[in-house]
Amino acid sequence: QVQLQESGPGLVKPSQTLSLTCTVSGGSISSGSYYWSWIRQPAGKGLEWIGRIYTSGSTNYNPSLKSRVTISVDTSKNQFSLKLSSVTAADTAVYYCARGQWLAQYFDYWGQGTLVTVSS
Amino acid sequence: QSALTQPASVSGSPGQSITISCTGTSSDVGSYNLVSWYQQHPGKAPKLMIYEGSKRPSGVSNRFSGSKSGNTASLTISGLQAEDEADYYCCSYAGSSTVFGGGTKLTVL
Numbered sequence: 001q002v003q004l005q006e007s008g009p010g011l012v013k014p015s016q017t018l019s020l021t022c023t024v025s026g027g028s029i030s031s032g033s034y035y036w037s038w039i040r041q042p043a044g045k046g047l048e049w050i051g052r053i054y055t056s057g058s059t060n061y062n063p064s065l066k067s068r069v070t071i072s073v074d075t076s077k078n079q080f081s082l083k084l085s086s087v088t089a090a091d092t093a094v095y096y097c098a099r100g101q102w103l104a105q106y107f108d109y110w111g112q113g114t115l116v117t118v119s120s
Numbered sequence: 121q122s123a124l125t126q127p128a129s130v131s132g133s134p135g136q137s138i139t140i141s142c143t144g145t146s147s148d149v150g151s152y153n154l155v156s157w158y159q160q161h162p163g164k165a166p167k168l169m170i171y172e173g174s175k176r177p178s179g180v181s182n183r184f185s186g187s188k189s190g191n192t193a194s195l196t197i198s199g200l201q202a203e204d205e206a207d208y209y210c211c212s213y214a215g216s217s218t219v220f221g222g223g224t225k226l227t228v229l
Contacts, residue, residue, distance in 0.1 A: 037218070046123065046223040047158075047166065047209050060216050063121055096165060105213035106156035106171035113165055 002026040004097050004111035012091075012118050018084040022097030022111060029078045030055055035100045036080045037107065038071060040093040048093075052100060053080055087118045124149065124210055124221035131227040137198040140224045142210030143191060150191040154213035157186060157195045160223075161206045169208075170195060202228050 008020035022036070029036065038050040051061035053071045061069045065084070073080040084091060094115050098107040125143040132138040142155065149155055155173045158166035168177050170186035173193060183198045193212070197204055205228040210221040 039220075047211075047220040049211075049218040049220055052218070060218075062217060101171075104172050105152075105154040105218070106168060106211070107158070107166070108168055108177070110165040110167075 002099060002109045004099065004109055006095060006097050006111045006114040008114065008116070010115055010117060012087055012116060013120050014088055014118055015086055018082070018087050018091060018116055018118070020082045020095055020097075020114065020116070021079050022081070024078045024080075024099070029073060029080065030075050033102055035102055036071075036073065037098045037100050038082045039096045039098055039107075040091075041096070041113070042090075042093040050082065050084075050095075054102070089118050092116065092118045121148075121214060121217055121219050124212060124219055126208075126210060126221040126224045128222070129225045129227065131229055132197075132200045133229045134200050134202065136200050137196060138200065138226065139197075140195045140208055140210075140226070142193040142195070142212075142221045144193075144212055144219070145191055148212040148214035148219055149188065149193055151215075152213045153188065155186070155188060155193040156211045157184075157193075158209045158211065159204075159206045160209065166209060197226070200228050204228055 003025045012018045035052045035054045037052040068085045070083040094113040096113045097111045099109040157170040160166045173188045174186040
């Protein structure tokens with residue numbers, strides 16, 4: 001059974017960089033059938049796709065966040081990571097990592113989510 | 121990219137059927153048969169209910185069905201049950217990106 005677990009600071013100061021890691025267990029992050037995504041949800045609001053990384057290392061980002069986002073993968077640790085720079089209060093949200101099916105483009109496994117608050 | 125358009129809320133009585141629409145554009149829903157639907161209960165991670173527009177993952181009740189016409193996808197839940205009360209999100213592949221709908225709150229009366 002594949003499991004994903006987000007980790008990282010729950011509080012980030014404005015203008016700093018938010019950094020989160022997703023640890024994948026129960027399967028290899030290197031499988032070519034999947035990609036790995038970050039999705040966020042501000043309190044009381046809807047889901048927002050942040051971006052994805054394929055096992056090839058290729059990435060796609062939400063155009064509205066592209067200038068501030070970097071997603072990377074560490075296959076040796078079976079982890080992938082999110083960095084979001086120059087954060088503001090608007091970046092306060094629950095951040096989810098998820099596994100995407102490459103061909104059919106859906107998310108079949110999700111982490112439990114981690115709340116990141118941007119505040120001084 | 122703009123979020124897909126969903127009604128903010130729908131409601132129905134137990135046993136009834138409801139349909140949630142999800143309207144996109146020719147750049148997302150209209151171009152790909154790659155719409156998925158997710159159910160989210162409060163404080164929980166989303167759960168996949170439908171993928172590729174109309175396919176159900178193993179373990180999802182056949183009361184859930186999906187369809188698509190043009191730029192609009194739909195999720196239908198038949199035989200409503202109390203446990204179906206949740207938020208529902210559509211999601212579409214859009215080439216170099218992915219876009220979610222704004223979400224629909226389903227209330228079972």
